[in-house]
Amino acid sequence: MLPEQDIIVTVRTEYLSEQSVPEDDRYVFAYHITMTNCGTESAKLLSRHWIITNGDEKVQEVKGAGVIGEYPLLAPGESYDYTSGTVIDTVVGVMHGSYRFQSEDGSEFDAPIPPFTLAVPNKVH
Secondary structure, three states, X not given: OOHHHHEEEEEEEEEOOOOOEHHHOEEEEEEEEEEEEOOOOOEEEEEXXXXXXXXXXXXXXXXXXXXXXXXXXXXXXXXXEEEEEEEEOOOEEEEEEEEEEEEOOOOEEEEXXXXXXXXXXXXXX
């Protein structure tokens, strides 16, 4: 198994109506991430790379160290959960990307974040 297949990323999204201002085209979403190390070696998260595409196909890239200021070390079988958020200016959008990890031997690899939809409830059919 390739290292990037050892880290499984799952996502759950949530529309935050109380922080959104639709009349100003401001739609706020939380995303709840779980990353699980299904491999046989520990791996430390180094950075993230997000690609956020709104409903008008406008793309925004976000790169940065760690996640929410943390650099979790996942032993085999361990999971790490965190919540973050994003703002888009359309009622629907898509996010995907990757996490950069370092394995015990010092080699680095990317774990893919599968595409997921950001959508205001009852606005997309």
